[in-house]
Amino acid sequence: GAVVSQHPSWVICKSGTSVKIECRSLDFQATTMFWYRQFPKQSLMLMATSNEGSKATYEQGVEKDKFLINHASLTLSTLTVTSAHPEDSSFYICSARVRLVRSPYGYTFGSGTRLTVV
Amino acid sequence: KQEVTQIPAALSVPEGENLVLNCSFTDSAIYNLQWFRQDPGKGLTSLLLIQSSQREQTSGRLNASLDKSSGRSTLYIAASQPGDSATYLCAALHGSSNTGKLIFGQGTTLQVKP
Numbered sequence: 472g473a474v475v476s477q478h479p480s481w482v483i484c485k486s487g488t489s490v491k492i493e494c495r496s497l498d499f500q501a502t503t504m505f506w507y508r509q510f511p512k513q514s515l516m517l518m519a520t521s522n523e524g525s526k527a528t529y530e531q532g533v534e535k536d537k538f539l540i541n542h543a544s545l546t547l548s549t550l551t552v553t554s555a556h557p558e559d560s561s562f563y564i565c566s567a568r569v570r571l572v573r574s575p576y577g578y579t580f581g582s583g584t585r586l587t588v589v
Numbered sequence: 590k591q592e593v594t595q596i597p598a599a600l601s602v603p604e605g606e607n608l609v610l611n612c613s614f615t616d617s618a619i620y621n622l623q624w625f626r627q628d629p630g631k632g633l634t635s636l637l638l639i640q641s642s643q644r645e646q647t648s649g650r651l652n653a654s655l656d657k658s659s660g661r662s663t664l665y666i667a668a669s670q671p672g673d674s675a676t677y678l679c680a681a682l683h684g685s686s687n688t689g690k691l692i693f694g695q696g697t698t699l700q701v702k703p
Contacts, residue, residue: 477632505690514678514693515633564632566691578623578680578691582632 473499473569477581484555484588492550492584494565500545501567505578506538509562521548555588562586591616591683595694602669603702610664610697612679617657620682620689624653624664627676627696636677637664669701 474497484490494504503522507515519535521527521542529535537559539551548567552559565581592615602608612622621640625633637646637653639662645654652665662679676698680691 512698514695515680517690517692520690562630566633577635577638579635580625580633583630585630 473567473577473579475501475565475567475579475581477565477584479584480582481585482587484586486556486588487554489551489553490555490586492552492563492565492586494548494550494567494581496546496567496569499567499569501548501569502545503568504542504548505566505568506540506548506550507564507566509564509583511562515564518550552586555586557588560586560588591619591681591692593679593681593692593694595677595679595697597697598695599698599700601700601702604669604671606669606701607665607667608669608699610666610677610679610699612662612664612694614660614662614681614692616681616683617660618683619657620684622653622655622662622682623680623691624651624662625678625680627678629676633678666699669699671701671703673701674699 476495478493506518509515518533519527519529521540523542523545527540542548564583566578594613596611623638624636627633639646639655650667655662676696678696680693682689
């Protein structure tokens with residue numbers, strides 16, 4: 472249980488175009504989702520927190536106009552990288568906070584999206 | 590500001606060895622601590638979750654411990670296998686269970702040689 476499906480798994484786009492990444496909770500309702508960015512051989516850096524039906528909260532230094540997050544339903548959150556540039560090339564991972572059986576909350580992660588901007 | 594550090598950054602061991610991965614955090618006011626596994630180009634798989642009130646958790650050949658007072662956690666892997674080769678990440682949940690954020694360490698990349 473508690474599966475998050477992330478698509479696409481990889482995408483190559485031209486500089487200046489926009490790319491949308493989707494994360495769906497398959498068997499639970501995800502009130503809160505998180506978006507992370509990971510550079511090669513580095514850890515996950517939290518970009519933003521999204522709550523269903525409200526605006527996302529962005530971490531310091533993350534451009535909210537460049538990384539648009541929408542969490543319009545309890546099972547879908549999207550990240551759109553607008554006017555992508557080569558420096559936006561990275562691995563993006565979503566995560567959902569989920570209620571567990573033996574503990575209050577845990578976190579489940581999508582499989583990630585490798586974005587390459589050329 | 591919570592900072593999570595993992596040592597070593599990389600580790601190579603022969604098959605069958607027992608090993609320990611280390612994780613330290615600067616702010617002891619954590620709600621819980623999780624260990625994850627990440628295979629190259631993939632997402633994260635949760636291995637163990639230790640609540641702040643717990644000292645350790647075990648799952649198969651894995652044992653994770655937590656010492657909040659010293660700001661440390663360890664992941665012990667017994668009888669390592671080549672299939673254990675991956676990057677292991679620890680993450681501290683800073684804040685409450687329903688409003689907190691996971692802060693990740695840089696990871697330890699493990700290679701188990703046959």
